[in-house]
Amino acid sequence: MIPAAFEYYRPQDMAGVLAILEEHGDDARVMAGGHSLIPMMKLRMADVPHLIDLQDVGGMSDIDVGTDSITIGALVTQSDIIDHAGLAAAAPILREAALQIADPQVRYMGTVGGNVANGDPGNDMPGLMQCLDATFTVVGADGTRDIPAREFYEAAYMTAREDDEVLTTVTIPTPKGGWAYEKQKRKIGDYATAAAAVQITKDGDTCSSVSIAMTNLSDTPIYSEAAGAALVSTTVDDAALKAAMAAMLEDIDPTEDNRGPVAFKKHVAGVILRRAIERAWSRA
Amino acid sequence: MKDEITREERVDNLKGMGCSRKRVEDARFTQGKGNYVDDIKLDGMLFGDFVRSPYAHARIKNIDTSAALEVPGVLAVLTAADLEPLGLHWMPTLAGDKQMVLADGKVLFQGQEVAFVVAEDRFAAADGIEAVVVDYEELPVIVDPFKALQSDVVLREDLVAEDGTIPDGAHGPRKHPNHIFTWEAGDKAPTEEVIANADVVAEESMYYHRTHPCPLETCGCVASMDKVNGKLTLWGTFQAPHAIRTIVSLISGIEEHNIRVISPDIGGGFGNKVGAYPGYVCSVVASIVTGKPVKWVEDRMDNLMTTAFARDYWMKGKISATKDGKITGLQCHVTADHGGFDACADPTKFPAGFMNICTGSYDIPTAYLEVDGVYTNKAPGGVSYRCSFRVTEAVYFIERMVEVLAIKLNMDAAELRRINFIKKEQFPYTAALGWEYDSGDYHTAWDKALKAVDYDGLRKEQAERVAAFKRGETRKLMGIGLSFFTEIVGAGPVKNCDILGLGMFDSCEIRIHPTGSAIARLGTISQGQGHATTFAQILASEIGLPADSITIEEGDTDTAPYGLGTYGSRSTPVAGAATAMAGRKIRAKAQMIAAYLLEVHDNDVEFDVDRFAVKGAPEKFKTMKEIAFAAYNQAIPGIEPGLEAVSYYDPPNMTYPFGAYVCVMDIDVDTGVPEIRRFYALDDCGTRINPMIIEGQVHGGLTEALAVALGQEIAYDDMGNCKTGTLMDFFLPTAWEVPNYETDFTVTPSPHHPIGAKGVGESPHVGGVPCFSNAVQDAFRPFGNTHTNMPHDHWRIWKTANELGLHD
Numbered sequence A: 001m002i003p004a005a006f007e008y009y010r011p012q013d014m015a016g017v018l019a020i021l022e023e024h025g026d027d028a029r030v031m032a033g034g035h036s037l038i039p040m041m042k043l044r045m046a047d048v049p050h051l052i053d054l055q056d057v058g059g060m061s062d063i064d065v066g067t068d069s070i071t072i073g074a075l076v077t078q079s080d081i082i083d084h085a086g087l088a089a090a091a092p093i094l095r096e097a098a099l100q101i102a103d104p105q106v107r108y109m110g111t112v113g114g115n116v117a118n119g120d121p122g123n124d125m126p127g128l129m130q131c132l133d134a135t136f137t138v139v140g141a142d143g144t145r146d147i148p149a150r151e152f153y154e155a156a157y158m159t160a161r162e163d164d165e166v167l168t169t170v171t172i173p174t175p176k177g178g179w180a181y182e183k184q185k186r187k188i189g190d191y192a193t194a195a196a197a198v199q200i201t202k203d204g205d206t207c208s209s210v211s212i213a214m215t216n217l218s219d220t221p222i223y224s225e226a227a228g229a230a231l232v233s234t235t236v237d238d239a240a241l242k243a244a245m246a247a248m249l250e251d252i253d254p255t256e257d258n259r260g261p262v263a264f265k266k267h268v269a270g271v272i273l274r275r276a277i278e279r280a281w282s283r284a
Numbered sequence B: 001m002k003d004e005i006t007r008e009e010r011v012d013n014l015k016g017m018g019c020s021r022k023r024v025e026d027a028r029f030t031q032g033k034g035n036y037v038d039d040i041k042l043d044g045m046l047f048g049d050f051v052r053s054p055y056a057h058a059r060i061k062n063i064d065t066s067a068a069l070e071v072p073g074v075l076a077v078l079t080a081a082d083l084e085p086l087g088l089h090w091m092p093t094l095a096g097d098k099q100m101v102l103a104d105g106k107v108l109f110q111g112q113e114v115a116f117v118v119a120e121d122r123f124a125a126a127d128g129i130e131a132v133v134v135d136y137e138e139l140p141v142i143v144d145p146f147k148a149l150q151s152d153v154v155l156r157e158d159l160v161a162e163d164g165t166i167p168d169g170a171h172g173p174r175k176h177p178n179h180i181f182t183w184e185a186g187d188k189a190p191t192e193e194v195i196a197n198a199d200v201v202a203e204e205s206m207y208y209h210r211t212h213p214c215p216l217e218t219c220g221c222v223a224s225m226d227k228v229n230g231k232l233t234l235w236g237t238f239q240a241p242h243a244i245r246t247i248v249s250l251i252s253g254i255e256e257h258n259i260r261v262i263s264p265d266i267g268g269g270f271g272n273k274v275g276a277y278p279g280y281v282c283s284v285v286a287s288i289v290t291g292k293p294v295k296w297v298e299d300r301m302d303n304l305m306t307t308a309f310a311r312d313y314w315m316k317g318k319i320s321a322t323k324d325g326k327i328t329g330l331q332c333h334v335t336a337d338h339g340g341f342d343a344c345a346d347p348t349k350f351p352a353g354f355m356n357i358c359t360g361s362y363d364i365p366t367a368y369l370e371v372d373g374v375y376t377n378k379a380p381g382g383v384s385y386r387c388s389f390r391v392t393e394a395v396y397f398i399e400r401m402v403e404v405l406a407i408k409l410n411m412d413a414a415e416l417r418r419i420n421f422i423k424k425e426q427f428p429y430t431a432a433l434g435w436e437y438d439s440g441d442y443h444t445a446w447d448k449a450l451k452a453v454d455y456d457g458l459r460k461e462q463a464e465r466v467a468a469f470k471r472g473e474t475r476k477l478m479g480i481g482l483s484f485f486t487e488i489v490g491a492g493p494v495k496n497c498d499i500l501g502l503g504m505f506d507s508c509e510i511r512i513h514p515t516g517s518a519i520a521r522l523g524t525i526s527q528g529q530g531h532a533t534t535f536a537q538i539l540a541s542e543i544g545l546p547a548d549s550i551t552i553e554e555g556d557t558d559t560a561p562y563g564l565g566t567y568g569s570r571s572t573p574v575a576g577a578a579t580a581m582a583g584r585k586i587r588a589k590a591q592m593i594a595a596y597l598l599e600v601h602d603n604d605v606e607f608d609v610d611r612f613a614v615k616g617a618p619e620k621f622k623t624m625k626e627i628a629f630a631a632y633n634q635a636i637p638g639i640e641p642g643l644e645a646v647s648y649y650d651p652p653n654m655t656y657p658f659g660a661y662v663c664v665m666d667i668d669v670d671t672g673v674p675e676i677r678r679f680y681a682l683d684d685c686g687t688r689i690n691p692m693i694i695e696g697q698v699h700g701g702l703t704e705a706l707a708v709a710l711g712q713e714i715a716y717d718d719m720g721n722c723k724t725g726t727l728m729d730f731f732l733p734t735a736w737e738v739p740n741y742e743t744d745f746t747v748t749p750s751p752h753h754p755i756g757a758k759g760v761g762e763s764p765h766v767g768g769v770p771c772f773s774n775a776v777q778d779a780f781r782p783f784g785n786t787h788t789n790m791p792h793d794h795w796r797i798w799k800t801a802n803e804l805g806l807h808d
């Protein structure tokens, strides 16, 4: 497994990155942790004649926990997320999810920016970010723009980001209430058979708001508004849970792979969602 | 002379048999100082790699290498046409078949070697591969062995005569162009009669899926032909370096004394590194052609998709019993999928290995086994992945059949086993399918195991769990997996075991140095088993020199005595015996020297730990260290100088390790996720040389058993595409997936082995697979399950639950 030959660049600032992207267009790609991109290059499924390493650009490795929102630099690693006490207190679902990604070695390298920009339906953070209603900030030759996570994913490996844009920051409104990231996988280092991200608030005994997103059950992450709607104003009883599961199943479109056939995936998606809701509700 | 230390201390100082001596190998392995094939770097070394077929069955119309030859750094591209004049475009397999080295007109499996690109480095080779243009014409693909036997698509035209008749194969008549052999053991008619007239008969069909040994280090070699002195040196990941030397000589015509094969450190083999692969032949040819050393090392996908797989046995069984559960007969038919070439690595007379050990640990009076080998469009192999030849298959079969019979009889499966075990006093026991079991004490082991896990308590808990499940209080079922296995290892007696005509003896040569240290060389080769540690312990006990003063060396055919290598748990049973026997020769000579030095008759001295002492006068002695020095500095009448010995050991019989395993598993019915709560493993490997190494081997073997039972497979789609070519889909457990193992033992020494040892490296795998599988199956038994096929990954477990109506 040897990649085709490529030029390696390590620019010191964003202007340098954008200049190379402009010069080589489609033939150039940025690399963050490299733990999705390099395997694809080695399999010769990605052809990247000009590889731009973002590690020296600077200014994209901070986690900033504000009162209303949290910003996470694109180069923050999954391991950084796990280790950040302030973040774990403000948005514990991030840590719970990051701990279920790959293994420690991968998490030392893999970044938040790479994970959400990659566009692989198997990645866990896109669904998570949709659940949290995050916004992605990208910068290109014409300046910066913000793209909501819920509008970012178009198809497998196809996103709203243009080829010559770089994702710099993820901004999340500080989440409220109970949370859960529930993932079924075959083994450590595996992508999800099914995963659910749930953030839920209660008012007395009833659910006042909820946000639900599913991972690896379609060619994009699935933010299921309908599943959420089925829970709001209920006591999250069995009937409401079943309604949420049924609504979610309408939204996903899994395909058969080595993890199993469609019927199995749908069944597991329902079970995983139910467990996620129950756990989140118990923490709300 | 005064003795300052106690006898006990003298024994401890030797670190001989029975001591948990730390592994001497680990200092280098844990510091990254091992020397594996890919660490070998020679001046001017080139790198070779394969163009591989994307198709499972296709005719090759043309291979255009011109663009590849233009790639910077590419020196040559070999195809079958280049090898043909040398007669090397095909090579013999260990199973008596032949295999294409490079595609000769067609390909028979995805990933098959089509051309060999030789370049200055592996990067240029990879670019060269991309530039080779192969024109394929796709042919109909057969991945199902049953369909292969019906189909008029001929996979191996080379094995059909021009008039359409089917010549005999290496193992007798063939029924169909895609049929390889039929192999039988036992008596058909009497078995059928017993089964027809039995009180109770249980029948089951089971598929032991295709998987792969997947050693951490893949296969590879470095070939270096020195054109000046005509010597070929071949470093490689060889589990049998001497056999490789002989094969290379036979197929290349290079005289055997001009070939030196070296197995350096090997990062796991598990059967994957026994056979000969096209990479070896192409590297040798490329080195001869270019006059430079050539390296070939597989990547992970190459390894999983092309070099030796394991299992792929479709087994149909019938087992009969009296109504009280005494087993009366067993019948087994196997359809064995061997892929495109028959490249199984079995002793010549055993095309289905020792599948005829499938009567297991039970006293079954009548049995019959029939195996049909079949060609399909899958990778060749069929090796013994962490087991003796096809023994995992045999043990899985019988341990499932016993469970199925227990269901039919509505009997407890532990009790059914107990009443059918071969009794201690029946050993040596000749089984219905021919093997003579050397020793065993199954009842003692079984009782100890069941007591250790509180078996009755577990069954009670399980019954309560089922009741709670039915009441809707839990969604988790509990399974109790049982297995009792008998291995057959230590191939083997030359009278019935050979590979390519080479008898399966093994060897040890010892040289004692004047200062009382030693080097011993063996015909085996460690791939992680810790030979340098344990064989030194055997010698320490035999010759009275400390294990720390004994170097063990293996793997260099220029220095090591001829042996058949390491697989099938044969090292301790065969080479370990040779080591003890060579040690005894040393001791016999040492006795004469001691007697001379002590001025008494030979028979008046006796061996005691680390010395010879005068009988009845233990204060008069010569230590082995002193004797060693005397062997080199004194002229002793009638005795040659020096202290060396060599032994070639042809074992009188196999050894038969056994064990009793219990697994407790909780299964989430809704997600299909199993959780192993407990795993207890009792092993009886006879005399225990190093308990710590035994425990390590048991942990490793059980982990590979867990893998195979719970998800590890090589799967193909209908087009013959391998769906599991990377570690994302091929399950290799990590510390996370592995439960805590409780190990235990009994000791029933082998009566014919010089030190009573039986081999243990593979037992845990052989016994572990059915144990994990039985736990899954047992969880669903109360709901009507009799059998489901492995691997029990999440979706298949879920499917079982679903089909039993547990999701409604």
Ligand SMILES: Cc1cc2nc3c(=O)[nH]c(=O)nc-3n(C[C@H](O)[C@H](O)[C@H](O)COP(=O)(O)OP(=O)(O)OC[C@H]3O[C@@H](n4cnc5c(N)ncnc54)[C@H](O)[C@@H]3O)c2cc1C
Binding pocket: A029, A030, A031, A032, A033, A034, A035, A036, A037, A038, A039, A054, A074, A100, A101, A102, A103, A106, A109, A110, A111, A112, A113, A114, A115, A117, A118, A122, A123, A124, A125, A165, A166, A167, A168, A189, A190, A191, A192
């Ligand atoms: C064995 C293994 C197991 C894994 N298991 C999981 C898992 O369970 N769940 C999971 O979510 N992930 C998993 N991953 C993927 C891992 O989390 C990756 O690290 C992550 O998906 C990508 O992050 P990266 O920084 O490595 O990105 P890279 O590999 O560097 O880049 C990925 C893609 O994103 C683009 N990109 C990267 N950064 C930016 C940016 N700032 N702006 C624009 N584009 C950018 C790149 O051009 C590339 O196309 C696994 C990886 C491995 C190797």
